[in-house]
Amino acid sequence: MRVFASSFKSWRMLEETHDVKEPHGLIFPLAVLGAIGAPYGLEMVAEEFTQEPVTAFDSVFISVMDSRCMIEGGKSFRDWGMPIRRQDRDGRWPLVWAGGQGLHNPLPMADVFDLYVHGDAEEPLPELLEAWDAVGGDRERFLDRAAAVESVYVPSRHVLGRDRIRQAWAKDISITLKHSIQVSHNGQRRVEIARGCQFKCGFCSLGWRSPVQENSAAEIIPVIEAAPKIVHLQAGDAESHPEIGVIRAALRQHGGRDNGWTGRLDTTLSNPDARVPGTKRYAFGVEGVSARLRRAVGKGYLTDARLIRDTVDILNKTEERFYGRAAWHLISGLPMERRNEVNDLKRVIRGINDGLHGTTRRNLALHWQPFQPLPGTPMQWFGCGGGVLEKARQCKDLEKLPRLRVTQATGRRDYMAAATTILSRATPAGGARMLEMMAEWDRPELATLREVAEADEYDLPIDQPLPWDVFDYAYPREVLERAYRATVKKLQGRNETATPEPEAASCSTTTNHTEPNDQPITLEEYGAALARTR
Template identity: 25%
Template sequence: MRKLALNDEILLKIEKPARYIGNEVNSVMKDPEKVDIRFAMCFPDVYEIGMSHLGIQILYDMFNRRKDTWCERVYSPWPDLDKVMREKNLPLFALESQDPIRDFDFLGITIQYEMCYTNILQVLDLSGIPLRAADRGESFPLVMGGGPCTYNPEPLAPFFDLFYIGEGETVFYELLDAYKEYKKAGKSKKEFLERAAEIPGIYVPCFYDTAYKEDGTIASFRPNNPHAKEKIEKQVVMDVTNTYYPDKPVVPFIKATQDRVTLEVQRGCIRGCRFCQAGMLYRPTRERDVEFLKNTAKSMLDSTGYEEISLSSLSTSDYSKLKELLEYLIEDCSERKVNISLPSLRIDSFSLDVMSKVQDIKKSSLTFAPEAGTQRMRDVINKGLTEEVILEGAGKAFEGGWSRVKLYFMLGLPTETEEDMKGIAHLAEAIAKRYYEIPKDQRHGKCQIVVSTSFFVPKPFTPFQWAGMFRKEDYLEKAKIVKEEIKAQLNQKSIKYNYHEADVTVLEGILARGDRRVAEALETVYKKGAIFDAWSEYFRYDLWLEAFEEAGLDPEFYTLRERPLDEIFPWDFISIGVSRKFLEKEWERAHKGEITPNCRMKCSGCGAAAYKGGVCIEG
């Protein structure tokens, strides 16, 4: 009989108890007595967010294919349950078995965005696991991190035993085999970590020391253990067809953020936008075979009962077999009455034709991401999109029946001027004007344009990793300039404007490029009560400012200054395939406003195409 960690009395008092009871369709149950390794896979955010993450579904399926391993799931308890668990001293538990996380061999945490860092400490704390790796004895699980934020793991380094740098389908089995061997032999945690440090892509923070200069920048970062490598190489799957992919993903009981089948058509991106971390980290571009995708789509729809399928990638329009795949899905999905979702499409005739076939134009709005309001700024960021193309695409969309458009921009980009900021309003006006050029009897209601601006955050391993940021007040002033300029437009009633929180942006910038010293402030702010920083209603910037002051850190050291090209970054010990020389060249080209062609037009020699024996896709 399965035990339940939460009794009915508690479940009735909290919001959405289905977040915590497990037993969902396609979840995996095993006999804990018949496995050698128990792995708790954690997404440090609320259940609905975590259940929408494809990476965990892939690893969950991959781990559970092993007879000797049982992978279960755990998410951050929402504040209502968090409060109850602390009051009643209840340990955090896994969904499948309801067993305490502390009893597992591994706690694997996927780290997708910086604003979940305090939630990582929440998960450790509620599990009864000491926050710092140095304080954990032999009886505690090995705490392991993975995901895009581990490409600068240093602000989190003291809290983790090890990090997995790269794509999970590569050396995870080797790591699990090594653990099983060492566990059977009765070896110590340190001995296992020394073995793990020899595996490609595994970073063990305690085996490295950082020294700092008087000005606060890094003087050196070196291994202190002979088993640790000077460079940690990103692990990458070159053949994304003949690898692991779940044909029976777990289906949540309640509506998740991405409540649909997710079909990843390719990894990587050919575009080379200079602000985009994912576009650099996931190079080179690797496509999945179209027959594999057809078969997988069928299996996933059969096994889940979902009424929508989403084609996922950084730039779905660039998948070379998209037309063939869509023709198959349109026929198959129309019979099933399943909707097709197409994020990440570019503004072109083919994409608009496709969307007209798969979307209900009465319900949908089109999303464009020009990112910048002027051509000069789009050239700086290497967006590869002209105003002519944007207006032509918007015009065809309006003529095709759409009347609602969402436009995404960034403020605070390198070299930005007031003219660039006002250009956002001018582009929105030009798109609205294009709508009203259509004969009145051919329009579909009132034109609605939603302009959203986020504030740019420089990320590691991008050409903009050297860029300076701004103060909170500066960001708000930039947003004010855009808002006032929109109000001055002829069609301003058709344009709605919103912008991201400025203080969240500043904090994200600190965590994104921070070093190991930031961990002190992170632990302090968590103990002050900070969790769910990604959620506006719980974000407390005042607590963070107090924590930085108590840790003796100046936030502006991490944000305002532009880095010199020769500065040692906290993440320089990681190799992602894209060379630093290429990133430097792109940083210089940005300041000159020079465009770099996409990978299909011309190979720019970033290094990723030949990484791990790969082949350039040029052609």
């Protein structure tokens, strides 16, 4: 099978987010698909590297890495000259396959794709490719067979509610140990050491998609020893691997290093790459602006004191201006966030500035994004958040600190978070309509998108079924409900710091808020306040 492979331009989104451009091939999930399918005759061509029309291929493979990428889907189909709705495509068009962690709820694209792989592809993909060969590429006969493959949803054959589609997760994740998989064209090899994340933060799909699976150090080390000097240790949280010390020691002995971008702040200091200026960029998921919010969403170990201590420690070890820098990912508008809680964050950052030594001004980038409730996570019942630009404005005075060079990025704004949330909850017909509209219109009004998608970005009732409950997932609904209720309870707790900090003099154009910021807000009050801002 010859395949046109697309991620709805997710690589471009990553480049824009991290302000880095480099030559690349297939994104990692698609590269893994290529390695799994190669023994079965699969040939994958990245859309960025072909001038051929989609009609020259047997199928289009779409990997939705992030729900933010899905909203670009209509533009991609338009660029391909391909009808987006399945009912408008006849035998002249390739079949459309879809999957990926950003499509945890596949219903918004159910009128678009011909089949959807629910979960990991290691087991379903070989069976599907064998079925394709067995019927000689006959579309209808292939779809009949595909519908019988476990963890595959074929909208033209299945009836949701009657047919349960079980999520697949691989029993063996050694594909990168058996095949040399490269994403960037710089010789860097991806070595997957683990899949999933044991730290199940309430907002993040990575920990809730499937149980954590790990390759052993005994399997990984021979691959490292045969690999180029630069590798990317691929994992949801590499530092949680029980043998990470052994793996890093082997990498060090090999004369190599891990060039992955992300790290967990509380484990960074044990990573030898942190002590080599210019070798690594760290992007830490701090997420909440206060300890209360971090505790509620699963980052409770990041107390204010720890954020100051560990960040000072890592920054004091790296004095390069553009490398060895730290970035904090921060979520604006988490549920029940209080008006002045951003002052807790400002106090922490000033504490970091005061703790730095040396002559070089260190770099800390604040990457703001609005809260977006992702299907399949405990926080999926909450409404969408916002306030990104306001947070950046409130923190503007931090950019003048003497020892810490603070920069701020606000790449994804409130509108796009709301639109993406609406799309992630859309009905099949509504999802196709919304993708078409987003391709043709420049920022349609949210009210129009709600009507078109038959969904909204507000709180969802916990006592009613969710549209995507018709699929079986690794973690059943009752587990997510318990985690949601625990999150609500923590959100109604108190801050580490009970009094707000006044705005700095350099922000004199803003209003100083002096009311206490530790009064619990009820779910009803939160919902009413959110509705008033729309």
